[in-house]
Amino acid sequence: xRLFRVSNASLYTxxxxxxxxxxxxxxxxxxxxxxxLYWMFVTSFKLPIQVDSGPFYxxxxxxxxxxxxWQYILFGDLANDTRRQYLNTVVxxxxxxxxxxLIGSAAAxxxxxxxxxxxxxxxxxxxxxxLLTVVLAILRVPVQFGxxxxxALFVIAMLTIVKxxxxxxxxxxxxxxxxxxxxxxxxxxxxxxxxxxQQLKLLDxxxxxxxTYVAANLPIVVWLMRDYxxxxxxxxxxxxxxxxxxxxxxxxxxxxxxxVPGLVATFLFVLVFAWNEYLFALFxxxxxxxxxxxxxxxxxxxxxxxxxxxxxxxxxxxLPVIIMAILLERYMAKGLLVGAVKG
Amino acid sequence: xxxxxxxxxxQVQVVPRRARTDQFSTAxxxxxxxxxxxxxxxxxxxxxLYVSMSRLQFARGGVELNFVGLANYAKLLVGIDQTRFLxxxxxxxxxxxxxxxLVALGLAYWIVQYIRTTRVTAIGLxxxxxxxxxxxxxxxxxxxxxxxxxxxxxxxxxxxYVYVGIAVQYALGLLLAYLCAQHIPGRRFFRVVFLLPMMxxxxxxxxxxxxxxxxxxxxxxxxxxxxxxxxxSWVNNPWTARGAILVSDIWEWTPFMFIVLLAALExxxxxxxxxxxxxxxxxxxIFREITLPALLPVSTTLILIRMIEAFKxxxxxxxxxxxxxxxxxxxMTLESYFVWRALDVGGSAAVAYLxxxxxxxxxxxxxxxxxxxxxxxx
Numbered sequence: 147x148r149l150f151r152v153s154n155a156s157l158y159t160x161x162x163x164x165x166x167x168x169x170x171x172x173x174x175x176x177x178x179x180x181x182x183l184y185w186m187f188v189t190s191f192k193l194p195i196q197v198d199s200g201p202f203y204x205x206x207x208x209x210x211x212x213x214x215x216w217q218y219i220l221f222g223d224l225a226n227d228t229r230r231q232y233l234n235t236v237v238x239x240x241x242x243x244x245x246x247x248l249i250g251s252a253a254a255x256x257x258x259x260x261x262x263x264x265x266x267x268x269x270x271x272x273x274x275x276x277l278l279t280v281v282l283a284i285l286r287v288p289v290q291f292g293x294x295x296x297x298a299l300f301v302i303a304m305l306t307i308v309k310x311x312x313x314x315x316x317x318x319x320x321x322x323x324x325x326x327x328x329x330x331x332x333x334x335x336x337x338x339x340x341x342x343x344q345q346l347k348l349l350d351x352x353x354x355x356x357x358t359y360v361a362a363n364l365p366i367v368v369w370l371m372r373d374y375x376x377x378x379x380x381x382x383x384x385x386x387x388x389x390x391x392x393x394x395x396x397x398x399x400x401x402x403x404x405x406v407p408g409l410v411a412t413f414l415f416v417l418v419f420a421w422n423e424y425l426f427a428l429f430x431x432x433x434x435x436x437x438x439x440x441x442x443x444x445x446x447x448x449x450x451x452x453x454x455x456x457x458x459x460x461x462x463x464x465l466p467v468i469i470m471a472i473l474l475e476r477y478m479a480k481g482l483l484v485g486a487v488k489g
Numbered sequence: 490x491x492x493x494x495x496x497x498x499x500q501v502q503v504v505p506r507r508a509r510t511d512q513f514s515t516a517x518x519x520x521x522x523x524x525x526x527x528x529x530x531x532x533x534x535x536x537x538l539y540v541s542m543s544r545l546q547f548a549r550g551g552v553e554l555n556f557v558g559l560a561n562y563a564k565l566l567v568g569i570d571q572t573r574f575l576x577x578x579x580x581x582x583x584x585x586x587x588x589x590x591l592v593a594l595g596l597a598y599w600i601v602q603y604i605r606t607t608r609v610t611a612i613g614l615x616x617x618x619x620x621x622x623x624x625x626x627x628x629x630x631x632x633x634x635x636x637x638x639x640x641x642x643x644x645x646x647x648x649x650y651v652y653v654g655i656a657v658q659y660a661l662g663l664l665l666a667y668l669c670a671q672h673i674p675g676r677r678f679f680r681v682v683f684l685l686p687m688m689x690x691x692x693x694x695x696x697x698x699x700x701x702x703x704x705x706x707x708x709x710x711x712x713x714x715x716x717x718x719x720x721x722s723w724v725n726n727p728w729t730a731r732g733a734i735l736v737s738d739i740w741e742w743t744p745f746m747f748i749v750l751l752a753a754l755e756x757x758x759x760x761x762x763x764x765x766x767x768x769x770x771x772x773x774x775i776f777r778e779i780t781l782p783a784l785l786p787v788s789t790t791l792i793l794i795r796m797i798e799a800f801k802x803x804x805x806x807x808x809x810x811x812x813x814x815x816x817x818x819x820x821m822t823l824e825s826y827f828v829w830r831a832l833d834v835g836g837s838a839a840v841a842y843l844x845x846x847x848x849x850x851x852x853x854x855x856x857x858x859x860x861x862x863x864x865x866x867x
Contacts, residue, residue: 165673168673171665171668175665176682179682179683179686179740180682181708182697182698182700182701185701186693186697186700198706201706201708201709201710201711203708249525252518252521253518253519253521253522260515262515262519276531277535280538280539283539284539284556320519324526327530329797329848329849331800331821331841333821333825333837333841333844335529335530336533336841337533337537337834337837337841338532338534338536338537339529339533342533357525357529358529361525361529364525368522392514393515393518394514418687421690422689422692424690424691424692424803425803425804428826429826439804443692443807451696456696457696460690460692460693460696467688467689468685470688471685471687472681475680475681475684475748478684479748479751
């Protein structure tokens with residue numbers, strides 16, 4: 147990425163009037179961004195009576211701050227719940243992010259470097275067999291039989307008809323297919339996923355959420371990382387191949403280290419998505435594996451809005467991501483740009 | 490996200506194709522991803538289609554799904570849930586009919602242009618006809634539900650959040666990015682601050698804005714008093730409630746536009762701008778003739794991404810207003826969730842499928858009409 151050269155600085159430094167307008171707009175938006183956060187911050191130090199009797203703005207000046215809400219959430223009655231939900235959020239978000247980074251970058255690398263030629267006939271046969279299974283299920287054939295018939299027909303088709311069709315798809319088609327999964331609204335797939343985890347007895351557990359988040363975020367990783375891998379020169383990998391390194395080794399010890407900036411940006415994005423995810427967590431968890439967004443949202447229903455507790459919960463929830471954003475802001479912008487330009 | 494275009498996929502293969510082991514090792518890179526997508530997107534999607542055509546019934550020893558055909562869809566589109574999903578139709582005035590007529594004329598002109606100017610293919614024509622019908626029904630829906638005595642349903646409200654939200658976010662993001670790209674003291678501070686809202690969980694944002702819009706004890710209460718709005722509750726009037734949700738959505742997602750546009754602005758080549766300055770162009774001319782066109786490809790991608798994500802909105806309306814008053818602020822995802830909670834699993838899946846249909850149509854139309862054109866020109 148090229149930044150403005152210093153010699154051109156005068157070109158991009160506005161004249162006094164422009165400078166004034168610029169600052170007015172920027173400071174206005176800064177206030178718009180920071181004021182709600184500030185309000186949440188001071189609310190977390192208020193007593194219920196102070197919240198209910200009208201707006202007070204500045205601690206120590208027009209109200210006496212108290213730590214009661216922090217006390218209650220972190221060490222009091224709610225401490226166990228809070229800790230468990232925090233742990234759930236941390237475990238689910240980080241594990242799913244690490245997993246999706248591994249699986250997604252591997253796929254992205256494959257799509258950037260190798261040629262895949264899945265037979266069109268095979269895919270058509272596969273889709274037809276799956277559809278047949280669904281139709282059989284509708285016709286009340288037991289599911290096991292339905293699947294068995296579907297698989298058997300698919301194998302037969304593979305061995306006979308498919309071999310005659312030579313048209314195949316390319317990498318771009320596969321990549322498009324993967325990335326386009328992001329278009330899917332989560333709510334369109336959540337019911338079957340719910341039923342699936344119910345059958346597997348995994349509802350309200352970490353694995354259920356982790357697997358679901360991996361699937362939901364996979365398109366982002368494939369999309370951003372594929373573009374990133376394409377910008378890395380291929381020569382180093384060729385050298386490694388000549389030296390006898392296997393593909394896995396080349397990927398792990400040469401390509402991934404080269405792609406660290408892209409990996410960091412993608413990691414951050416996916417982590418924030420997983421950290422804040424609401425819909426899947428709402429459907430798939432009850433009490434044990436409940437994550438913070440769901441529990442914060444539920445505060446509303448159970449006891450009416452208790453702003454002081456809510457503020458504390460939201461604050462402890464956003465603190466880690468805010469810190470990361472401040473530290474890694476530059477990486478995020480650049481990583482996203484690579485994806486948006488190449489699109 | 491239209492990955493299927495420009496082929497720059499590795500012209501060189503690392504190792505020439507060898508035996509089966511080789512095929513296995515290349516396939517193993519992509520296989521986990523394919524399996525995950527199959528099991529958590531494709532199969533659920535098919536099952537969901539089945540669920541959307543069935544009704545959950547309590548039977549001996551549990552529940553069972555009974556196939557009911559298209560009944561769930563009929564219920565939403567023409568049946569008892571029509572007022573919730575599509576809205577209540579009013580009688581449009583002359584202005585409404587005028588708008589409709591103009592839209593119809595525009596679409597007809599578009600189709601005719603296509604037939605006259607380019608080589609017509611069957612798929613191209615069919616696709617455009619479908620898109621035209623889709624656009625026309627959206628226009629009809631808008632005019633009918635916004636007319637006297639009408640009330641917009643969840644479909645229209647979702648589209649409202651998506652389009653008004655994105656338009657404002659893009660304009661604001663571009664303005665802020667342009668200002669921040671200048672060499673001014675303190676810009677590092679601004680760019681970090683402007684990024685923050687995006688990081689905050691939408692649930693938290695919703696609570697924050699519930700406090701903000703409280704007219705009696707919220708921080709802006711003195712302002713409401715001055716304006717004589719002290720006893721007005723934002724969340725009790727359909728339009729102000731939608732406004733509150735829109736504002737919080739804009740607050741949360743403007744940063745996304747901002748950071749990418751800023752990065753794009755900073756990576757633009759400086760030579761054309763220098764040349765324009767030498768030729769005596771003013772700032773506005775430079776912005777309009779050089780900067781904006783150069784940002785177009787990034788912008789179209791950005792808008793597409795935001796559009797896809799924005800259709801999934803649920804947290805903000807759920808917490809800010811619980812979809813109320815009535816169902817005035819419900820998005821489609823939220824409706825699907827409420828219907829699910831009322832144990833109508835089939836109806837819930839049907840809403841979800843209609844959402845999928847709308848998103849796919851809109852994204853395809855956008856891809857075909859806007860992005861392809863942009864790519865050709867620049």
